[in-house]
Amino acid sequence: MSGKNEINISNKMKRQELFADIKDQKNKERHTMRRQRAKEERENPELKEKRLKENVTRTIDNMRVYDETIASNNTSGGNADGDVDGEADVDDQNDLMKYFNTSHRDHPPKIFLTTNVNAKKAAYEFANVLIEILPNVQFVKRKFGIKLKEIADMCNKRNFTDMVIINEDKKKVTGLTFMHLPEGPTFYFKISSYVEVLKIAGHGRPTSHIPELVLNNFQTKLGKTVGQLFQSIFPQNPDFEGRQVITLHNQRDYIFFRRHRYVFRDEEKVGLQELGPQFTMKLKRLQRGLREETEWEHTPDMDKEKKKFYL
Amino acid sequence: MRLLVSCTHNGSLKEIVCNQDTDTSVQTARQPFSVKAHMVEDANAKISQLLSVGGSLVVARDNGSVELYDCTRVPHTVDSDDVTTDNITATTDKEEAPVVLKPMFDITEFELLSTVSDLLNDTRLENASKKSSMRTKIYDTFVSMHQLPNNKNVLLLASKSGLVHIISIKKNTLKLIKTHEIIAPLDFAQIYDNTNSKSVVFAYGGEENLVKLVKLSANFKELTKIWEAKNVANDRLDMRIPVWPTALKFLNPQDSNKIESDKLNYQFVVVTHWSHLAVYQTQHGRKPLEYIDLLLKRDPLACLEMVGNEKLMTAAGNLKSSDVNDFSFVTTDLKKNVMRFNNKGRLITKFGKDDIVGSAFFVKTVKGKYLLQGGLDRYVRVFDLESARRIAKVYVTGKCNNVLMLDDDEVEIPQPPGKGKRAQKKRHQPENETEQDVEELWGHLEENGSRKKTKK
Numbered sequence: 181m182s183g184k185n186e187i188n189i190s191n192k193m194k195r196q197e198l199f200a201d202i203k204d205q206k207n208k209e210r211h212t213m214r215r216q217r218a219k220e221e222r223e224n225p226e227l228k229e230k231r232l233k234e235n236v237t238r239t240i241d242n243m244r245v246y247d248e249t250i251a252s253n254n255t256s257g258g259n260a261d262g263d264v265d266g267e268a269d270v271d272d273q274n275d276l277m278k279y280f281n282t283s284h285r286d287h288p289p290k291i292f293l294t295t296n297v298n299a300k301k302a303a304y305e306f307a308n309v310l311i312e313i314l315p316n317v318q319f320v321k322r323k324f325g326i327k328l329k330e331i332a333d334m335c336n337k338r339n340f341t342d343m344v345i346i347n348e349d350k351k352k353v354t355g356l357t358f359m360h361l362p363e364g365p366t367f368y369f370k371i372s373s374y375v376e377v378l379k380i381a382g383h384g385r386p387t388s389h390i391p392e393l394v395l396n397n398f399q400t401k402l403g404k405t406v407g408q409l410f411q412s413i414f415p416q417n418p419d420f421e422g423r424q425v426i427t428l429h430n431q432r433d434y435i436f437f438r439r440h441r442y443v444f445r446d447e448e449k450v451g452l453q454e455l456g457p458q459f460t461m462k463l464k465r466l467q468r469g470l471r472e473e474t475e476w477e478h479t480p481d482m483d484k485e486k487k488k489f490y491l
Numbered sequence: 492m493r494l495l496v497s498c499t500h501n502g503s504l505k506e507i508v509c510n511q512d513t514d515t516s517v518q519t520a521r522q523p524f525s526v527k528a529h530m531v532e533d534a535n536a537k538i539s540q541l542l543s544v545g546g547s548l549v550v551a552r553d554n555g556s557v558e559l560y561d562c563t564r565v566p567h568t569v570d571s572d573d574v575t576t577d578n579i580t581a582t583t584d585k586e587e588a589p590v591v592l593k594p595m596f597d598i599t600e601f602e603l604l605s606t607v608s609d610l611l612n613d614t615r616l617e618n619a620s621k622k623s624s625m626r627t628k629i630y631d632t633f634v635s636m637h638q639l640p641n642n643k644n645v646l647l648l649a650s651k652s653g654l655v656h657i658i659s660i661k662k663n664t665l666k667l668i669k670t671h672e673i674i675a676p677l678d679f680a681q682i683y684d685n686t687n688s689k690s691v692v693f694a695y696g697g698e699e700n701l702v703k704l705v706k707l708s709a710n711f712k713e714l715t716k717i718w719e720a721k722n723v724a725n726d727r728l729d730m731r732i733p734v735w736p737t738a739l740k741f742l743n744p745q746d747s748n749k750i751e752s753d754k755l756n757y758q759f760v761v762v763t764h765w766s767h768l769a770v771y772q773t774q775h776g777r778k779p780l781e782y783i784d785l786l787l788k789r790d791p792l793a794c795l796e797m798v799g800n801e802k803l804m805t806a807a808g809n810l811k812s813s814d815v816n817d818f819s820f821v822t823t824d825l826k827k828n829v830m831r832f833n834n835k836g837r838l839i840t841k842f843g844k845d846d847i848v849g850s851a852f853f854v855k856t857v858k859g860k861y862l863l864q865g866g867l868d869r870y871v872r873v874f875d876l877e878s879a880r881r882i883a884k885v886y887v888t889g890k891c892n893n894v895l896m897l898d899d900d901e902v903e904i905p906q907p908p909g910k911g912k913r914a915q916k917k918r919h920q921p922e923n924e925t926e927q928d929v930e931e932l933w934g935h936l937e938e939n940g941s942r943k944k945t946k947k
């Protein structure tokens with residue numbers, strides 16, 4: 181209401197009335213414009229396509245800082261020799277194949293789950309949740325005085341492929357460590373925004389079918405390594421009749437965990453029922469071997485630049 | 492400059508040709524002219540040691556083979572799609588079709604001449620692997636490869652499992668002369684090449700394996716231990732200090748008058764996995780002269796490179812100075828730091844602060860001028876050793892565990908014709924300026940100044 185045609189009305193009620201009128205008028209204009217546009221676009225769908233193509237909202241996700249590790253399908257990388265791009269794909273496979281036994285038919289994942297030493301109730305409750313989510317998992321109560329190397333040895337002898345450690349601090353679950361056996365690498369994630377199943381309105385009950393896995397938006401080399409971790413944890417032959425999906429959606433380096441059941445109502449409509457739980461993970465550290473040399477570590481000054489993402 | 496980088500993920504060797512200020516992480520910055528992979532094998536055959544011998548290259552792989560390659564330079568052929576960002580598109584004044592000027596440079600082609608294989612033995616490490624504080628199994632690898640100081644055609648290779656191989660290069664073929672066994676595990680084997688002698692002395696050590704000096708006879712038949720270090724005294728809680736030297740570099744022998752001739756005369760510097768700096772003088776005794784904590788949290792240290800100008804460095808990276816009170820060195824930890832300390836353990840600079848994100852597996856000083864760094868974050872960086880300024884940063888798609896700088900020549904970038912002349916014209920400098928002119932200028936300036944004052 182500021183500007184040149186400012187009207188000085190001292191009565192507050194009158195002023196508000198006038199303001200409401202103007203606002204209402206504007207709303208009506210907008211609605212008619214939209215109605216008209218929708219009508220035009222219904223007749224001519226190309227217009228809609230064109231509009232959506234032109235009016236792209238600028239978000240910090242799509243303004244992200246250039247990262248050359250994403251560039252495998254981007255030929256403008258400038259890296260001279262033509263063989264570089266083709267090679268990058270092979271690189272990806274070689275590098276990750278070494279760490280993760282992706283030939284799941286021979287070695288289905290077998291997961292060892294434990295907590296930190298002297299864990300409290302929250303950790304065991306979270307372990308119960310994870311037992312339901314992770315396939316072929318065995319929970320063992322953590323005992324004091326056994327070193328990580330000894331645990332890893334025991335796991336290797338029993339053909340475990342992965343080790344998951346829940347980290348609890350001050351009666352809250354704060355982190356998750358994933359270690360691939362026997363050679364690593366080790367991932368440490370911070371856990372936040374945990375919502376238990378009962379708190380989710382309209383939640384369903386999960387079945388014991390092997391879920392399908394959706395990995396969203398893991399783009400960089402580091403992101404792909406993280407994606408590969410989850411791929412290696414879940415068997416790659418899901419039971420489709422269970423219609424269960426686990427989604428790991430990466431957005432701005434936060435990984436959102438969700439679990440749903442879907443149903444195809446007819447040829448167009450799909451129904452989703454959330455099974456829960458919900459939680460958010462953030463990669464804090466990636467180490468070679470079992471917690472040896474650091475490959476990547478999140479530091480507070482990485483948060484300075486808002487448009488730089490690492491996954 | 493021309494770099495050879497060994498990538499661990501596929502056992503390849505990448506040749507990078509780039510100029511100063513190359514940075515692949517910034518799209519608008521200067522990009523490398525060429526990044527080309529050679530000798531691709533698989534991850535089990537990654538290259539752990541690189542050595543340039545004359546015009547050829549010796550490569551030691553983790554599958555236990557040592558290979559000799561012939562290097563020939565061929566001019567880089569320009570493909571039509573090959574776009575380097577440094578190309579300059581110049582348009583002449585008459586607005587003809589743009590002329591694309593490409594920088595001219597050579598690339599190297601490698602031809603395998605000879606191979607010696609089965610030089611590593613994993614079974615020798617099984618015991619050490621069980622006792623080790625490393626949580627994963629230790630695999631055998633080559634920890635060092637040196638040319639003998641008195642015979643450049645003979646190589647000394649040491650493996651983590653304590654095998655010392657003597658290999659000769661004759662008429663473009665490699666031949667294994669002799670293999671000796673020493674106590675495993677090894678983290679380094681550093682050859683002494685500060686002074687000339689017929690026999691060869693080298694030092695080795697590793698996890699729970701104190702530093703030892705051994706002498707190799709002139710005919711390579713005998714290997715005798717001539718000196719062994721002693722662990723430092725227990726700490727104030729009477730706990731044993733763990734032993735794990737990770738890297739060693741020699742200094743020149745002591746040259747004072749007090750030298751006892753019946754004792755050996757060597758000086759060397761060691762960094763340990765428990766973040767100590769140890770200075771040893773064999774004249775002083777078997778315990779270190781100094782044992783300094785470098786990092787407060789006992790973060791493990793991995794590499795050691797001495798800092799000095801080109802004349803002060805030997806081929807094996809030893810320092811040609813006998814003063815233990817005046818040296819500085821570069822070391823790395825297992826997180827992301829590459830640090831330069833002085834002999835008192837005081838931090839002088841950090842290289843690549845806020846830039847390096849993964850552990851630096853490899854650092855090496857070149858010509859007393861550059862520091863090459865490569866590691867788990869898949870970048871190869873070149874730093875200026877004195878100022879710690881980053882000179883080049885190139886993404887190599889895989890983790891890198893060895894870098895070799897072949898030369899530091901800049902590739903000439905062709906300038907479009909005429910541009911240079913115009914630039915000269917713009918920069919007008921009065922050449923024949925006389926004192927009179929200067930006085931005139933001063934007078935003019937003063938006049939201006941006084942006018943402003945009067946206005947006020």
